[in-house]
Amino acid sequence: MKEKLRHYFLPGMVGIAVIISIILSVSLLTNPARFSSRSHQNRTTDMHNDNNTHNELDLYAPTQLIETTSTGQQNLVTSPTTNLIGEVLRQLRQEHFSAVKQISTNNQKQYQAILHKPNTMSLNYTNPISTDKVAKLLRYQDLNGLGQVSRLVVPIDEPHELYLLADENQTVYRVSLATKQATNFKKFLQHGVTKNRVEVKFMNRKPWLFFPNPVIMNDYAFMLQEQSQSSYLNRVIGNATNANVKHRQGKTTYSSPDQELTFDHNDNVTYNNYRPTKRIVRQEDALNAAYQNAIQLGIPLDNTKFDSYVAKDHTVVYRLFIEGFPLFSDDQLGTYTYRYINQNSEQYQFSLRDFQIPIPTDDSKTTLPNTSDVLATLQQRGLSHQQLQGMTLGYQVVTSKADSLVVTLQPTWFVKYDNQWVNYQVAGLNNNNGKE
Amino acid sequence: MNFKRIQEIFLLAFIVIDVFLYTMTKNGNIQSDDTNAGSAGNTIVKEMKRDSISVGTLSQKRTNGYYLSAEVRTDLNEHLGDLKNQNARVDNNTLISDFRHSYKLNPEHPEKRLNELIKQPGFVIDGASYHYDRDLSTATKVVYSQLLENQLAYSADGRLTFNVARNGQLTGYSQRELAEVKILHEKAELISEERAVISLYQYNEIPNNSKILWKKLAYSRLLQINGKDVYIPTWVIATKSNATNKNQVNRINAFNGAAFNTQKVNVANSNNDENPQGESEAK
Structure with missing residues (x-):
């Protein structure tokens, strides 16, 4: 009997070992953990997309x-x-x-x-x-x-x-x-x-x-935040030591073989990319490219809305809006402009500064004249309404003399003529170029 | 005999294979834990657990908040006549008062009686705008924080602090109030509690081997400008290090998850800065 058991012991053990190895192999093959790293990656991109879609x-x-x-x-x-x-x-x-x-x-x-x-x-x-x-x-x-x-x-x-x-x-x-x-x-x-x-x-x-009646609008003030030139340099050109640097007329240009980044003394930034990744044909192509590039450049888009599109050179402008009213400033502050020049070149213009914290304004409000009064004023200055391409209530960005990072937003009318938005207070006056 | 040798070799080989496969499944299981956890956030929470940080449950719910402006109320002394059963005075916009006859409070739940008292006219000024703040309260101090847009303020400028003697007798209080609270900008979505704790961890502000005592969404003063204050929603997170037994209170900007520091952004006319660490003690 004992001899018989001994006889079957070895093959039995081998059999058990084989069964265990089969069970373990099956469990390994069917375990979703095998795909863990791949599915994990997918999930993080999804999360990222969620934010972007928003x-x-x-x-x-x-x-x-x-x-x-x-x-x-x-x-x-x-x-x-x-x-x-x-x-x-x-x-x-x-x-x-x-x-x-x-x-x-x-x-x-x-x-x-x-x-x-x-x-x-x-x-x-x-x-x-x-x-x-x-x-x-x-x-x-x-x-x-x-x-x-x-x-x-x-x-x-x-x-x-x-x-x-x-x-x-x-x-x-x-x-x-x-x-x-x-x-x-x-x-x-x-x-x-x-x-x-x-x-x-x-x-x-x-x-x-x-607007048949005068309009009362809230005043606003903001503290700005200024991003450093180097943060954009790092994101765009990467290693700045490879960049070619030129200083000209108060502007500094960093260039690499296919990219160029220019900063001026008003914190305006121009970025030229000589290798556009996508060909732009329709408006939606331009809108997609403008958005993708804003994200890649790391431009803050809070309170920013799509403002205008010019088909000729596929120009897309994003602008800051407060309470649904657009903001106009003398430089790039508050706007982001994307331009697809041709297959070999696309350009972005934006500001190093952006609007960060709203600050109290003593509850002040501004009363603005009704539409017909504005049109009458413009008529007196020789601007007939046939010449006008647009008219909107909006905010003029006024920088404070004491602190360059504090701005007030002054409600006013803006009119568009000669393809430019101009504060109605100065529109049609000869001795200026329409900008405050 | 030869066949037996072969069987022995087979047995040995399969045992080796089994051990190898077993270790494979073990590793796989650890990975699968991470995947099942669901999000990148959860992976970091797991990482925190490995650093012996006990976080408790973290909500992923997102709410909305505002930029607010407020001023410290300066006319408290004009309302001293409305108060009953107390000797009150105002010093530097802080009302300090002692009750002539003290009130008996339940030491376990002092808020039970105080919630009723605070609504009675003549007990405190504007009691209805304050809410019991369990996290800031201790055995001898019961703290009520002011509500700004239905959310607690985390600021000494919007706080009612009741003094409780050892025997549970309510002896007096001090009060500061924020007035002229106005919304500066349209509401915006805030980050979740989980995101805030993760941010704090990524800023290296949570030491290893520590415990999160409490966390809450509350308005904190971001900056002072022209005599007015700007308040924003912050996640206030109290941690306790098991090694040093020290409590620490940190704040995270609930709009963007940045580290919160009042002093950093002060621009003009700033004085009497808050000290985030010293301002309050955690329970």
């Missing part, structure tokens, strides 16, 4: 909110404490959209009717934008490739549809909502907001915003 959504959101009440009265709605448009869009992103249809084109009557539709709000862009970006904003892919639009008109009370409006050819698209969530935007438009009466009128074949 920024990009903010950046390519409309800047102005006009409500049309049930009686047809129109108001510009602003809030010093809430990002109203951000809240409305967040709510809309929860909806499901079922269809998009062009309902009219080159039809001013229909266009006006939608612009004045009672119980709606109109979310406006300062410049027409590719519907690809609106598709991202609303999370509705079917909007891709429709062209450019300037406004989203959204019913305030339980919307079943919304409209995309293109000023250029007066085209209206209707977007149907599939779900009937009882979304109500009334509360956004009631608490802690400022309302200014406006009239949307057509002038120079474009809808213009007329």
